[in-house]
Amino acid sequence: LFRSDAAVRVGLTQAQTEVLMKSLQQMFAAHPQANTHTDSLAEAVSHIDMCAQFCTSCADACLAEPTVDELTYCIRLNLDCADVCAATSRVLARQSRPDPSLTRELLAVCATACRVCAEECERHAVMHEHCRICAEHCRRCVEVCERAMVNTAIVV
């Protein structure tokens, strides 16, 4: 099947991607009870949310490897991490009177999910580029969660 490059270029350009992120920051800033650190919040939410996509993609890439039988624990932890990150990013995105205990505990479990997933992905990082990238992103996500727990002003 022939397709021209022009025909398939439907994605956003880099410039549009920047607009996307700035747009999310403006969205958080437009909230009637806006957090005083909406830029940090937007970045934290997008980072945790994207982690769910990295993990979903890594699980699927592992599934497509000829050595899938050696990657089943990695897939399992990828799926767990995707689910926990997705829930966490949604709760954080809600700025109207969050419950501080719930937010803090959720950030902690999100950090755990990302750490456990990163540790297993790192074991396959030399063999599989997708595991290396996923581990790297999960490690950054652990940091994002831990800093947000310390500077709770960002999220509650």
Added chain:
Amino acid sequence: LFRSDAAVRVGLTQAQTEVLMKSLQQMFAAHPQANTHTDSLAEAVSHIDMCAQFCTSCADACLAEPTVDELTYCIRLNLDCADVCAATSRVLARQSRPDPSLTRELLAVCATACRVCAEECERHAVMHEHCRICAEHCRRCVEVCERAMVNTAIVV
């Protein structure tokens, strides 16, 4: 409670945001059965996935408005759109032998969810900046879904 600006700056910088997006493209490219248009795929996935966050945030912002009783239909459609976008972005992120019918139908329903949500948000856009931003992003998301349906090479 005193906190220095430095202490709360935990988010990613713009440079790091670019790294994040490039990282997702590399993740998709590292898949053993990588789509030939991973850049477009990465942008489509991130756009649809982010739409779930815009809608989650808009629903929560509407909830915090003094005129919440005029925004209940908007909130309902925001929640629907967030759920449909979240499911769609996950299915699209899986590159290993997707089912073409499922992918196409899901993109269609995602476009519908975004269109219906955009139409209602637009009715409140003059009054509420968060509705304006959400409508704008939903409209772009309709385009992303429709183009991906035409150029199915991007997603299947």
Added chain:
Amino acid sequence: LFRSDAAVRVGLTQAQTEVLMKSLQQMFAAHPQANTHTDSLAEAVSHIDMCAQFCTSCADACLAEPTVDELTYCIRLNLDCADVCAATSRVLARQSRPDPSLTRELLAVCATACRVCAEECERHAVMHEHCRICAEHCRRCVEVCERAMVNTAIVV
């Protein structure tokens, strides 16, 4: 590690399970804009919602099989079906002024996801009991979705 049977019996009894289902029906009936067929709605929602759990469990069981390399397409479709069913059950659970087009299209794509998943699971049903059970539930879910599309009074 020794554990007494009494210690681990933390689940609900069959009687409690019945209470659970009746409870969901009462929940739907207590809605200010309650659908006239809340019993049917509750059953449809719980059936579609549970389908997500059957598929999540089947994907995980496939992952634990020694022949996982023959089950990767099944896993992929299980994960897709789980995501689509989860989104669909949430949208259906909202009774306040649903959008008829969105509801109908979503039921259609949910039926597709369940059908595609059932077809693949059936190919492994003789070998794997979990695939047999999952296929059976997915088939019932296709029926639930198709009937709800015909009798839209149940869901909109």
Added chain:
Amino acid sequence: LFRSDAAVRVGLTQAQTEVLMKSLQQMFAAHPQANTHTDSLAEAVSHIDMCAQFCTSCADACLAEPTVDELTYCIRLNLDCADVCAATSRVLARQSRPDPSLTRELLAVCATACRVCAEECERHAVMHEHCRICAEHCRRCVEVCERAMVNTAIVV
């Protein structure tokens, strides 16, 4: 629009509901690395998973109340609880080598989400039957999570 009772009776009967629950237990038992307490696991998973539906429905019912402006905190916590329960039930449904720390922490945060939601729903229970039912189910869900944390044999 006329519709006969027969035409709309598309839901499952009580007998079929029992089949559904027994079916989920059989699904968990058919896992190659099946937990020794699959009945308890099936009940825990279905209870936590259903809690997401109770909360989704309560949020939507609150939204439809004329006094919605007094119920915004309840709606917010309902949405949080739904997201956390959905993620928790998915992680628990995976029996292949779960991470004990992640499972335990996730059950703890799920208990917190349910407790916080129950407390707020209880404040509206006299006025709104949906809040009373939701609070009741959330309270039971707290128990399910806490017992599963003690008797970890059920979930790991």
